[in-house]
Amino acid sequence: MKKINTFGLITFFVLLLVNLPFLVIIPSSFTAAGYLAFPPEGFSFQWYTMILDRPEFVESLWTSLKLATVTAVLATVLGTLAAFALSKYKFRGSGVINALMLSPLTVPSLIIGISALLFFTRIGIAGTFTGLLLAHILISIPYVVRLVLTGLSTFDYTLEKAGYMLGAHPLRVFWDITLPLLRPAIVSGMIFSFLTSFDNVTVSLFLVAPDTTTLPLAIFTYMQETLDPLVASISAVVILLSLVFIVLLEKVYGLERLFGLNSQSH
Amino acid sequence: MNKRLSITLLTAPAMIVLLGVFILPMLLMLMLSFQDENQAFTLQNYTLFVQDSFYVEILWRTIRVSLWTVLATLLLGFPVAMYMAQATGKMRGIVTMLILAPHLISVVIRNFGWVVVLGEKGWINEMLMKLGLIEQPLRLLYNELGVVIGLTDSFIAYMVLAIATSLYAIDPSLSKAASILGASRIRTFFTVTLPLCLPGIIAGTTLVFSLSMSAFVTPALMGGTSVKVMPVIAYEQIMATLNWPLGAALAFLLLGSTILLVTLYTKLIETKRYKEVFAS
Numbered sequence: 001m002k003k004i005n006t007f008g009l010i011t012f013f014v015l016l017l018v019n020l021p022f023l024v025i026i027p028s029s030f031t032a033a034g035y036l037a038f039p040p041e042g043f044s045f046q047w048y049t050m051i052l053d054r055p056e057f058v059e060s061l062w063t064s065l066k067l068a069t070v071t072a073v074l075a076t077v078l079g080t081l082a083a084f085a086l087s088k089y090k091f092r093g094s095g096v097i098n099a100l101m102l103s104p105l106t107v108p109s110l111i112i113g114i115s116a117l118l119f120f121t122r123i124g125i126a127g128t129f130t131g132l133l134l135a136h137i138l139i140s141i142p143y144v145v146r147l148v149l150t151g152l153s154t155f156d157y158t159l160e161k162a163g164y165m166l167g168a169h170p171l172r173v174f175w176d177i178t179l180p181l182l183r184p185a186i187v188s189g190m191i192f193s194f195l196t197s198f199d200n201v202t203v204s205l206f207l208v209a210p211d212t213t214t215l216p217l218a219i220f221t222y223m224q225e226t227l228d229p230l231v232a233s234i235s236a237v238v239i240l241l242s243l244v245f246i247v248l249l250e251k252v253y254g255l256e257r258l259f260g261l262n263s264q265s266h
Numbered sequence: 267m268n269k270r271l272s273i274t275l276l277t278a279p280a281m282i283v284l285l286g287v288f289i290l291p292m293l294l295m296l297m298l299s300f301q302d303e304n305q306a307f308t309l310q311n312y313t314l315f316v317q318d319s320f321y322v323e324i325l326w327r328t329i330r331v332s333l334w335t336v337l338a339t340l341l342l343g344f345p346v347a348m349y350m351a352q353a354t355g356k357m358r359g360i361v362t363m364l365i366l367a368p369h370l371i372s373v374v375i376r377n378f379g380w381v382v383v384l385g386e387k388g389w390i391n392e393m394l395m396k397l398g399l400i401e402q403p404l405r406l407l408y409n410e411l412g413v414v415i416g417l418t419d420s421f422i423a424y425m426v427l428a429i430a431t432s433l434y435a436i437d438p439s440l441s442k443a444a445s446i447l448g449a450s451r452i453r454t455f456f457t458v459t460l461p462l463c464l465p466g467i468i469a470g471t472t473l474v475f476s477l478s479m480s481a482f483v484t485p486a487l488m489g490g491t492s493v494k495v496m497p498v499i500a501y502e503q504i505m506a507t508l509n510w511p512l513g514a515a516l517a518f519l520l521l522g523s524t525i526l527l528v529t530l531y532t533k534l535i536e537t538k539r540y541k542e543v544f545a546s
């Protein structure tokens with residue numbers, strides 16, 4: 001038992017460490033003082049109302065939400081279609097296509113960001129919402145493909161066959177049989193894409209213009225000049241928003257399964 | 267429907283994005299890194315790196331910071347993975363949730379939390395001063411230590427995941443067999459558990475190393491202007507100096523040296539393992 005206790009103690013310490021930023025940010029955001037201090041002094045909502053006076057945060061929050069939503073929908077559609085082809089058909093080059101679909105994960109975001117900037121400048125979409133959106137779809141596709149492929153690997157194709165035999169139209173089979181069975185994989189792919197886009201800094205960094213700045217980037221820029229409780233209150237808003245999606249993800253799919261942890265657990 | 271047509275229709279949309287936003291841009295970036303101001307072919311962007319000790323120094327700092335991060339995540343992450351492997355269903359679920367959930371919240375925000383904790387008027391310094399342990403605030407931020415703390419927080423989940431996955435796969439009857447044969451707990455750990463989860467350790471260390479080498483946000487926010495690493499100077503060349511060929515070359519040099527070091531490391535460990543197997 002002694003061994004477990006030592007590991008348990010270190011585990012507790014590590015869990016505290018990785019969650020410390022949030023445990024500090026949320027109380028700090030309610031401070032009544034004009035500067036950052038922990039423990040916070042007094043209690044007020046002043047730094048929350050202050051957010052509304054900063055158009056750069058309100059507008060970038062709006063941009064981020066819009067961007068993450070469109071990214072989630074498009075990446076999920078594109079990734080799911082490709083995963084279907086890869087799982088359903090055996091064909092020459094399927095290995096190459098599979099590797100290609102996952103390849104954006106193996107290249108540092110820094111390089112994806114720089115190369116997109118160079119290319120988008122040539123074709124004239126650098127600094128536009130479209131450019132940003134395309135790059136975010138690119139970095140989300142691998143997750144969707146991987147999740148849907150995993151879902152399809154245990155998919156029972158005889159169910160589809162049964163549908164056909166009973167005379168259903170292929171689209172109806174897809175809509176009434178295939179899609180509902182894959183819903184957990186597809187929905188979690190969508191939520192994960194949303195979070196990937198909503199959190200991203202390194203790729204967005206190279207592709208935004210002043211009027212298309214995303215929220216994490218606005219915080220990043222603001223933080224390099226000023227450190228005040230305003231950063232804490234806007235961060236608390238982001239944490240709350242992200243938490244909603246994390247809980248959803250846990251409910252729909254399970255974080256353990258999402259990160260491929262419990263596949264071999266006993 | 268024709269099979270060929272179906273495959274094309276299903277994969278085409280994603281393939282177009284991959285080619286147009288990833289493959290083509292990468293090729294363009296590679297081409298650009300070999301160009302001078304007049305768009306003629308040159309190697310100067312790469313040779314500059316070897317000639318100028320400024321860049322070599324920065325690469326070395328990037329590697330140093332990454333190695334410290336690997337060490338910290340390994341030392342802290344290994345016991346967590348061991349705990350998860352020994353824990354039962356519910357407890358394991360809670361630990362997994364608490365280690366993975368922060369990972370899904372933006373790194374900018376996590377770094378901000380650390381700035382509040384580690385700053386000169388931060389929580390740790392205030393506490394130590396109040397306790398009278400120190401007179402001057404410790405410098406925990408805007409140096410390499412700060413960057414390593416931030417990166418460790420960012421990447422420890424990957425280390426834990428990699429090691430835990432390999433620990434889960436170990437047949438528990440092996441440790442039982444070892445203890446029945448009279449091996450002590452420590453001996454069982456070193457002769458059974460550790461060798462069997464080595465692939466997980468290798469996967470975790472290489473992943474954390476690669477991620478640390480190319481991290482941009484944490485060095486920028488927690489290292490300030492004093493800890494410039496390769497991604498930061500590549501960014502400056504691209505966005506501030508507007509020397510795109512040099513910025514592109516620096517990014518590729520970083521990627522190249524990361525791949526080289528990771529390959530050397532895995533080769534070294536593999537050879538050592540073969541030697542162990544054949545020597546005994």
